[in-house]
Amino acid sequence: MERRNFLGYTAAAGASLLLHPFESFASPAEKIKLVMVGTGHRGSGFWGKELLKNFGEAVEFIGLSDINPGRLNYVKEMLGVNCPMFSTMDEMLKQTRPDYVIVTTVDATHDEFIVKALDKGFNVITEKPMTTDEVKCRRILDAEKRSGKKVIVAFNYRHSVHNMQVKELLAKKRVGKITSVDFSWYLNVYHGADYFRRWHGLTAKGGSLWVHKATHHFDLLNWWLNSEPVEVSAYGSLDLYGKNNSFRGTKCRGCAYKDQCKFYWDITKDQRLVDLYVNNEQHDGYI
Secondary structure, X not given: OOHHHHHHHHHHHHHOOOOOOOOOOOOOOOOEXXXXXXXXXXXXXXXXXXXXXXXXXXEEEEEEEOOXXXXXXXXXXXXXXXXXXXXXXXXXXXXXXXXXXXXXXXXXXXXXXXXXXHHOOOEEEEEOOOOOOHHHXXXXXXXXXXXXXXXXXXXXXXXXXXXXXXXXXXXXXXXXXXXXXXXXXXXOHHHHHHHOOOHHHOHHHHOOXXXXXXXXXXXXXXXXXXXXXXXXXXXXXXXXXXXXXXXXXXXXXXXXXXXOOOOOOOHHHOHHHHHHOHHHHHHHOOO
């Protein structure tokens, strides 16, 4: 695969029916150079470990950036890469020349890193959602236009086997002409509570679950139907988590209410999360 084809293929990958959108790539003569800003759970796992596992012959990391030096060191070792590490993306882009900048930071900060990368002349792949409000969205679109570079928003849920099969059946018109859609998504308490144990539960950081989680579902409908909505309205409320309970703690680990709380979760039972977050909490206070 030639590097100039990577962007076009990745943008169209959601419409493909491949289990892995890059599996048909031939190894390029020169590897695609990547840098990543944000080395948390999604960045280090999905965009780090899994990307190298499946496409290591085609891509390489030439830089990693994170505000947490302990996590940065751990992720570099976990990925088995030999690339420089940076505390800021600005410094990373001064010293490297990547083909693509991967952004996997807190949702509300995506626009900051995307716009900077575009203005410096780099194409961007960002974890969904692209950003969290219309003002930041406009900043990104304006930067994309003036820079001539591209932003790819990654929606991994398109590539679940059952979702790809739905796309295939609809594309072949196996169910006839679609004139109306009734789409419901039920989020169980185990997975749903997880969002409220971390920054995703804060609207200022994740834009609410209408943005962070439901982005998947809006995207699925747009993709399945090959269409975009003319008008969108929504309403919601917080009825189960947070203020709806008789007690609250700052975090599960060490919480005085853990024996009473039905949402209690023990992070120490997952060694990777211990290495990623618990062992590096002293650097930025995040757990």
